[in-house]
Amino acid sequence: MKTRTGHVVYLALALAVMTLPLLYKGHGTSPAEIPAVAFVRSGERPVSIIMITGVPERSGVYRIARGSTCQDVINMTLSHMPVTYLPTHIASRVLCDGDVVAIRKGNGEPYEISLGTLAVSQLMLLRISLDPNRMNVTDWEFLPGIGPELARRIVRDRQYNGDFSSFGELERVPGIGPKTLERIKEYFNAYNILK
Structure with missing residues (x-):
C-alpha cells in the first residue's frame, strides 16, 4: 500500500513541477484571463481558424467569428495602436480558414499588415x-x-x-x-x- 501512495505522491509532484512554469509564463491561464483577440469558443457560433503573427503575447492560432474582416482582427489585436494606411481591399477582406494576418512594426514606425495563408502541412495539422x-x-x-x-x-x-x-x-x-x-x-x- 505504501508503494502505491508513493507513486501517487510522485505523480502529483511531477505534475505540479510541469504545470508551474506554464502558469508563470501565462500559458496555463484560462481564456477568461487572457486578453482575447477575436477569440470565439467553438459551439457558440460558426468560426474560422486563422493565425496572427508578429504581435508579442498575441501571436498564435485563433478561432474568429465567421464573416470577420481583416480590419476587425486588427482592431482587436492592435487597439489604439498606429497602423499604416490599409487599402480597402485588404481591410474589408473577410478572413477564411487558414488565413494568416502578419503584423510587422519597424523601429518607431506604425504597424504594417499583410495577409497570407498557412502552409498545407499546417492546414492538415489544424484539420482545416x-x-x-x-x-x-x-x-x-x-x-x-x-x-x-x-x-x-x-x-x-x-x-x-x-x-x-x-x-x-x-x-x-x-x-x-x-x-x-x-x-x-x-x-x-x-x-x-x-x-
Whole structure:
C-alpha cells in the first residue's frame, strides 16, 4: 500500500513541477484571463481558424467569428495602436480558414499588415479543409499515397482541364482511383465541393 501512495505522491509532484512554469509564463491561464483577440469558443457560433503573427503575447492560432474582416482582427489585436494606411481591399477582406494576418512594426514606425495563408502541412495539422484547386505539387505530396509524379499529374490536369468541380472529379487524373480518394478524403471533408 505504501508503494502505491508513493507513486501517487510522485505523480502529483511531477505534475505540479510541469504545470508551474506554464502558469508563470501565462500559458496555463484560462481564456477568461487572457486578453482575447477575436477569440470565439467553438459551439457558440460558426468560426474560422486563422493565425496572427508578429504581435508579442498575441501571436498564435485563433478561432474568429465567421464573416470577420481583416480590419476587425486588427482592431482587436492592435487597439489604439498606429497602423499604416490599409487599402480597402485588404481591410474589408473577410478572413477564411487558414488565413494568416502578419503584423510587422519597424523601429518607431506604425504597424504594417499583410495577409497570407498557412502552409498545407499546417492546414492538415489544424484539420482545416484543403482546396484541391489551390494546391501546388509540393502541397499534394504531403497527402498519403500521393508521390511526386502523381502530384505533377494532378496539377497538370487542373491546368489543362480547369478546376475540379467536385472531390470525386479528381478521378479524372490517371493514377487516382477510389482507393486513393478514400485515403485522402478526410483532408477535404469540409471543402464545399466535396461530393
